Amino acid sequence: MNICCIGAGYVGGPTMAMIAYKCPDIQVTVVDLNQKRIDAWNSDHLPVYEPGLDEVVKAARGRNLHFSTEVNAAIKAADMIFIAVNTPTKTFGTGAGRAANVEFVEKCARQIAEASSGHKIVVEKSTLPVRTAEAVKRILENSNNGSTFDVLSNPEFLAEGTAVQDLLNPDRVLIGGESKAAIGKLVDVYAHWVPRERILTTNLWSSELSKLTANAFLAQRVSSINAISALCEATGADVDEVAKAIGTDSRIGPKFLKSSVGFGGSCFQKDILNLVYLCEHFGLREVAEYWEQVIRMNDYQKRRFCERMVRTMFNTVSNKQIAIWGFAFKKDTNDTRESAAIYVCRDLLNERAKLKIYDPQVSEEQVRRDLIEVFSYATGTITDQERALIADHVSVVSSAEEAARGSHAIAVMTEWDAFKKLNYESILQSMYRPAFVFDGRNLLNHKHLTSLGFEVHAIGKTT
Numbered sequence: 001m002n003i004c005c006i007g008a009g010y011v012g013g014p015t016m017a018m019i020a021y022k023c024p025d026i027q028v029t030v031v032d033l034n035q036k037r038i039d040a041w042n043s044d045h046l047p048v049y050e051p052g053l054d055e056v057v058k059a060a061r062g063r064n065l066h067f068s069t070e071v072n073a074a075i076k077a078a079d080m081i082f083i084a085v086n087t088p089t090k091t092f093g094t095g096a097g098r099a100a101n102v103e104f105v106e107k108c109a110r111q112i113a114e115a116s117s118g119h120k121i122v123v124e125k126s127t128l129p130v131r132t133a134e135a136v137k138r139i140l141e142n143s144n145n146g147s148t149f150d151v152l153s154n155p156e157f158l159a160e161g162t163a164v165q166d167l168l169n170p171d172r173v174l175i176g177g178e179s180k181a182a183i184g185k186l187v188d189v190y191a192h193w194v195p196r197e198r199i200l201t202t203n204l205w206s207s208e209l210s211k212l213t214a215n216a217f218l219a220q221r222v223s224s225i226n227a228i229s230a231l232c233e234a235t236g237a238d239v240d241e242v243a244k245a246i247g248t249d250s251r252i253g254p255k256f257l258k259s260s261v262g263f264g265g266s267c268f269q270k271d272i273l274n275l276v277y278l279c280e281h282f283g284l285r286e287v288a289e290y291w292e293q294v295i296r297m298n299d300y301q302k303r304r305f306c307e308r309m310v311r312t313m314f315n316t317v318s319n320k321q322i323a324i325w326g327f328a329f330k331k332d333t334n335d336t337r338e339s340a341a342i343y344v345c346r347d348l349l350n351e352r353a354k355l356k357i358y359d360p361q362v363s364e365e366q367v368r369r370d371l372i373e374v375f376s377y378a379t380g381t382i383t384d385q386e387r388a389l390i391a392d393h394v395s396v397v398s399s400a401e402e403a404a405r406g407s408h409a410i411a412v413m414t415e416w417d418a419f420k421k422l423n424y425e426s427i428l429q430s431m432y433r434p435a436f437v438f439d440g441r442n443l444l445n446h447k448h449l450t451s452l453g454f455e456v457h458a459i460g461k462t463t
């Protein structure tokens with residue numbers, strides 16, 4: 001068997017590396033248009049940071065795992081082609097700001113139709129609006145070179161930061177499709193390491209919708225506990241205690257009840273917006289409004305974090321230096337897409353704060369690119385004044401201690417484990433007093449910090 005995957009991103013790279021690692025009898029080629037990304041996959045510095053990924057890639061690369069920009073050649077040689085390209089929220093035209101942009105998926109389908117010969121199984125790995133498979137099938141059926149196709153939906157449920165563990169030991173693998181034979185071939189691939197009872201098969205539309213629904217439910221849990229965190233701050237209840245108390249109810253369960261400055265990542269917001277758009281398309285206004293509230297609550301959580309900082313720091317942060325600890329959207333990834341840190345930094349910059357940013361995995365280039373992009377959201381352009389603000393008020397440094405030195409406050413944006421193990425006595429000595437800590441992840445030992453002399457403000461807790 002020969003597999004090709006189009007899209008060497010956060011999903012295509014790790015998922016195909018795991019298939020190659022677990023299936024030495026299958027040749028796997030991951031292709032992408034982005035030469036820099038492919039070069040990085042072929043180097044010692046992978047473009048995706050994930051614990052354990054280096055080892056998996058090194059074990060299979062060159063043996064039965066290949067990274068290339070030769071898209072047509074890989075399609076030709078493959079029996080099974082995964083589409084794992086990005087499906088961002090549309091920024092233009094009908095559905096802008098809500099619908100998923102499926103143009104890259106359509107381009108892949110057209111390229112597959114053109115470059116194929118014989119029979120191919122095409123697998124949607126990207127997260128897609130329900131019934132996209134229908135469009136993919138129609139494009140493939142119109143290939144005029146005699147090739148034939150089966151289309152399957154196989155959404156990916158890995159979480160960044162734990163991708164390798166999630167791929168090694170998935171809760172379930174979901175495969176939707178019409179052809180029993182094609183489904184069987186994909187089941188056989190996963191069955192190399194996933195117990196058969198965890199491989200679920202459904203019809204195409206259930207599979208496509210299940211991915212959107214899973215992300216909507218997960219994000220909803222975060223927004224639910226974050227909504228309660230605001231009430232905790234107003235009433236003196238402690239959100240971690242409330243989360244523990246409700247999480248022990250077996251009907252609710254303990255996972256995904258950690259209150260924070262807000263969820264980020266490339267998927268939750270995009271997939272809920274996509275769900276909202278679908279509901280609106282089918283005239284289900286109340287259902288659309290229900291899910292949209294999850295996003296609104298998340299925006300509120302990010303916004304009120306900055307507002308609380310400003311209020312606490314005597315109603316002005318103008319020209320005050322603030323340490324931003326963490327820029328990735330969660331720990332153990334270098335991905336910053338939709339990271340809450342981006343929005344908090346934007347709001348603090350609008351208040352004219354000076355930011356010293358540190359993240360163990362995110363480059364200065366990425367930080368500056370994200371900030372320029374977030375200032376451009378509203379109008380599509382960034383003003384000279386905003387550009388100057390980013391240039392003059394942002395520095396990116398190489399340690400958490402360096403960020404804190406000379407700062408009035410520390411804002412914890414990402415829950416990196418390393419932040420728990422620092423020497424806070426010497427950090428305090430290097431800061432202005434009062435030395436504020438705004439813990440956006442409820443990560444640090446607040447009692448200890450308070451006893452040292454920090455003034456700690458945490459999510460869902462009164463000070």
Ligand SMILES: NC(=O)c1ccc[n+]([C@@H]2O[C@H](COP(=O)([O-])OP(=O)(O)OC[C@H]3O[C@@H](n4cnc5c(N)ncnc54)[C@H](O)[C@@H]3O)[C@@H](O)[C@H]2O)c1
Pocket residue numbers: 006007008009010011012031032033034037071084085086087104107108125126127128156157158159160266267
């Ligand atoms: N990131 C996650 O945690 C996650 C989890 C589950 C599902 N998903 C879904 O998986 C899909 C991919 O997400 P990602 O995070 O890997 O995106 P990504 O942006 O990291 O990677 C997508 C890659 O596809 C490439 N590409 C786009 N069009 C191409 C074309 N025509 N030919 C060749 N390459 C092309 C891009 O250059 C890019 O490298 C999305 O639909 C996303 O919703 C993501």
